[in-house]
Structure formats: structure tokens, C-alpha cells
Amino acid sequence: MTTWNAWRTAAAVVAVAATASVAACGGGSATTQTAATKAGTVPLVVYSAQGYDSAVTKAFQAATGIPVKLDDDSTGPLLTKIAAERNNPQWGLLWVDGDTAFAALDKQGQLLDYASPTTLTSAGQALVPADHSYMPVSTTVVPALIYNAAKAPAAPATYQDLLGPVYKGLVGMNDPAQSGPTFPLVAGLMNQLGGQANGVSAGENYLRQLKANGLHVYPTNGDTLHALETGQISYGLIQSSAALGEVAKAHKNANFDPKIIYLPKSTLLPSAIGIDKGAPAAEQAEAKKFVEYVLSPAGQQVMQKGDPTGDSLYWPIVPGVSPLPGLPALPAGYQRIDPAYWGPLENQVNTFFDANIK
Template sequence: MKKTKTKLTGISLLLAIAMTVMSACGANGNNAANSGAQPTTSPSAETASPSAETTPASEEPTPETQDEGTLTVYLNDFDDIIGPMFEAATGHKINLVKGNGAEIMSRIQAEKGNPHWDVVWLDAMPTVYGMGEDNQLLTDWVPDNAAKLKDTYQAYVPANKSFYPTGAHAAGIIVYNTNAYTADQAPNSWDDFAKPEFKGAVGMADPAIAAPAFPFVARFFSEKQLDGGKTFFDSLFANGLKVYPKNPNVAAALSSGEIKAAALQESNAYGLVNSGEPIGIIWPEDGAPASVRVAAIQKNTKNPNAAKAFVNFLLDPATQQQLIDQGDESYFEPSVPGVNPKADRAADANLVAADAAWAFEHEAEIKQWFADKAVK
């Protein structure tokens, strides 16, 4: 009998200990809830303690993603100074891969399954717009300096925020050899290129090769629509329009006298004037087709911090001013206020750009039609 009583007492003791542990666990759970842990019960449990400062796990700060290496930027063959400028300002290392529009886009297309680039910076707003539509670009990210964009340039930013404009320049202005024409004799409008007195005397760059040349052509097609654009350029081809691969080739033909007038990208035009060539410049009253330079980030970039820093850097007024003051392609209209264009650039320069979505939709058709005509 005595042994049975002892056995029951031991069991009672074990039960008491177990109940004490369970009670302690329950108390710790209550303390955890009161200390701010996200509740897992119904919403009513959350509202039962309005004074509790709860922080959902999804809102807790996370470590910044680390870059894996050197930032690689694919860009048109301009502005070598941007690399040293960026590295000095931010400390990020940068690798510039340069080429004309066709070369850069061919490289991007070839690497589509395994991109080697982090940022693309091109005179090709319609093409880059298409990359955004093709899910190749980082979207819905807003650089701090985007708030500084002029209204005109804010309007260029697509709804998905896949790229940002860093400026624009004339994809083509009217230039002429002053040994051949006076200012009064030279063509003063785009329609003048079809006049008999300029037969065989006019040239331009190939829109399938030169990055600014497609925005030039696209402006006429978007303004006049496809049939009207074809009619317009048919009139120029019928009058002996010559097509050269790139704008420097057009400039060389103009200087040599091979052609006497041209639609020439503005940095090339002012470069000829500044080097002492007998060249006159005319900004047509109906506007010069604009090539909008845009920057975009590759969707799966392995260097997101440097990539975002680079795009933001391009939108800084100080950066754009330095590019104008010291850059190779220094003749352009800045996309942010507080930046002074070149003093000799026309104060009344009127830039008109084709709608990026429309131009992208019809890009392949226009380039193919133009290529067929140029070959003939």
C-alpha cells in the first residue's frame, strides 16, 4: 500500500512539471505576440491590440543586392569621356562597348539568351522601346533624377518606365556646301530636296545602319503615315537621293563635293563647320527630326546598383553640362533644365520626334522598304 502511494505521487509530480512547461511556453508565445511578431490568426486578433507596433516580415529591411563585377554599357560610338566621369563620380568600374546602331543591336540580339550587357545607351528610342515590350529591360524603376526631366522628356518615358531620355539631337538638319550654293540657293525645307535643281546633289545616312537615321526617317513616316512617307521618299529617290552607311560618310561626301547638300546629324554638321569646311547649316522651320538618346537597364543585370547609378548619373544636370562642354557628341538638347547647350547651336532649334510605339511597330517594314529603294 505504501509503495502504491509513492508511485501515484511520482506520476502527479510529472504531470505538474509538464503543466508548468506548457504554461511557460504559452506565456512565451504571448510575450512574442506582444513584442511585435506578425500574428498568424484572423484580422480580428490584429485589431484587438491597436497599440501593438507590428512590422510585417515583408516590410523588414533586406540587405542591398551586391554587384558581381564591372558594369558593362553598350552604347553608340560617342562620348569616351563618360567612362572616366562615371568612375570618378561614383567609384563604380565601367566597361564601354561601342558601335553603330546596327552593330549594337546585332550584339544584343545574339546575346539574348545570355546578355553580356547591363545598360544600353542609344540614339534609338523606338528600338529600345521594343526591347521593353519584349521583356528584356528592367521596368517600373524610377531614378531620383527623373523628377528633373523637362516636360517634353517626361512625355517620352514609357508607361512601364523601361527607359529614360538623356537628351535629343537633330537626326538630320539641312546642310549645304557653300562653294555650290548661297544660303538663298540652298534647300530650305525637306520638300526642296525633291526639286529639279537639286537632282543628284543630296545625300543622307542609311536608317538600317546609322542609329540616328531611323528616327530621321521614322518622323516623316509617322507624320505622313506609311503611304505618305513612301510617297515623300519616292520623290527624293526619283531625284537621285544618295544613301551612305553612316553620317560621317555623308559628311565626307559633302566635303569632297560628291554631294552638295544633305540631311546630316547635327554634331557631324557643326563638326564640319568648326573644322573650317565650307558648310552652311539650315534648321528647317517645320522642324528637324529628333533622335532621342535613351538609357535602359537589362532586366537580369548582375550589377543592379552600378546600373541604376549610371542611369541616374546620366540624368544629372552636371553630367549633361560636362558632356556638352567636353564630350565628343556635344551638340544636343539636354533633357533636364539648368544645362546650357553649345553657344553656336541654333537658339530656335526645333526638334520633332516620332512616337516611339508607332515607330517601333513599323520599324522593320520601314527599314526593309527603305533598303529596297536604296539598292535600286
């Protein structure tokens, strides 16, 4: 049986051959050119963990006529899938939060360099890698500390505060092996405590202390928020968009009043897109069109409408695009971690977390 990857490669070859045939005949008729164009339209396979990805892929398909095959899942399973497909990749485009995953894929030679002509804001430009191996399209921050003001005994001002007895057994976070935003959260914490000069040891020691103080670990944002809602925890360290969405949709009462604070040096968490270097040329061309659509005013509008109490609560990095109403200013004093340094450490950090913190 022909594999999907073999089929899409064959489709691309047919498209190139058809285009060459038209060129050899002096351009051919309009009908022939249209047939060649249709022959070059292969499905764009999108692996994505974005809450608005279904809305965006449908809008892109309607706007361009390019068929899209969406595989929506959490970041961890998608990256596991990509690793398993290393010798026979089935994806054309990856769209997840956090650039550390892309830096690791780039080091493995799996990403196509693509420099978008779209101008970004200064914050956006700071997130573009020097080799253009992936493209940031928006940003959130990690962590936002969401807490139940109706039950929480105090509001922390620093990460060290969370190690105190008043917070014992009341703090929760996601599993970085499953939740895409959480490895950058952990890496950002390690970057503050040890930095590239001293590595992960200080961060590991902090996480051990947090675990000793009763840290709860849940799979993803939704699970951590459910624990907050049901009183299992009073504080959650999660992605800003998930925290803001919880505050926006919560039914506040005497027992539940979610509020958000940002501890010193939140880490920028870009939503980024990478293109499979091993995909056929026709699919790579479609993926580039997808990037430009996402960065266009039309694409940004779909993103902001697709998940209004979730991933749509991002800070735009495209000039002229405003964040959704009610979104606070981007936290001051944020940091951008070096994905080229922290990305390749993801497996090591996640292995440590699995063995010592979960």
C-alpha cells in the first residue's frame, strides 16, 4: 500500500511535470494552466495544538482553495509523533506554543528556513530566529499565576514565596511532557535561577523544594484549572491565555473568585509555525502561504475569534492588530529565553521532571 508521504511526494512530482509540460508548449491555454494549478494543489498537513486552529485552517482553505488536513492534539503528543515519523514525516506544518520545540527540531535539520516578508512589532522581531527556521505569529507569557482569591490565604510576590508553609499543598502546574507551554515555563524558571552559565541544577533544586511543599502536577491547562475550580488547589502556574480565559468565563461567587498576578520576569511564549524541510516542494509552498495568511489582518481576525476565552487571548506581534478587549498590557520586565540553548535540553528536563516532580 502506498504511504501518505509517498502519495504526497508523487503528487508534487506530477504537479512539477505538469507545469513543465505547459512551459514547454509556450505557456499553453488557460484551461491547461488551470489544470496544472489544480494538479499542484496537494493537501497541506497541519499538526497543531492551537485552540483556534480548526477555524483558521477552514478559513485558509476557503480563501485559497488549498485543502488542509488538520491533526489537532496537545504539543507533547504531536512532538512524539514527529519524532516517530523522523524517517517518513507525514506533516507539512507544525503550529504550537513555544519556540524551544522548534529550536530542537531545527538542530535536527527538520525545519525549512523561511523569512516572512511581513513586518513585525519590536517584540515580534525579537522572537524571530537568526536562521529563520520558524516564524512567530503571536505571543503569550508563562507563567501567569492564577489564584482563587476567595480561598487563597495570600498572594505571592516571588517564586520563593511559594515555598513557604502558607502555600503548602495549594500550588498546581502542568506536566511539561504533555503541556506545550509548560516546558518553556520550567526553562524560564531555570533561566532565572541558573541561566546558561550554571544550567539546570538551581532550577531542579527549586522544583524539588516546590514538590516537597506539596506541588500538584496535572496533564494540561484544563486539568489544572479544574483543580482550581474544585478546590484541590488555590494557585496555578499556567499560560497567560488560559488564565485570562478562566477569569473571563468564571462564575464568581463566595467560594470562587479567580485573579491573576505575574511573578517577576514572565517568559515570552510565542505561538510559532515551522515548515517540514522534508515535505514536497508543492506542500512547502502551501505552508508559506499559510504563514502569510496567519500574519495577515484576515488571519489574525480569525485567530482572535476562534477561541475567545482561550488561545485567542494573545498579544499580537503584527503592527496594527490590537489585542482583544479586556486583555491587559503585556507584563513589564518579561524575559525571552534562548530557544537554541533550552530547546535541546527539553528531553533531559522532562525526564528529570517525570522522575522527581510528578
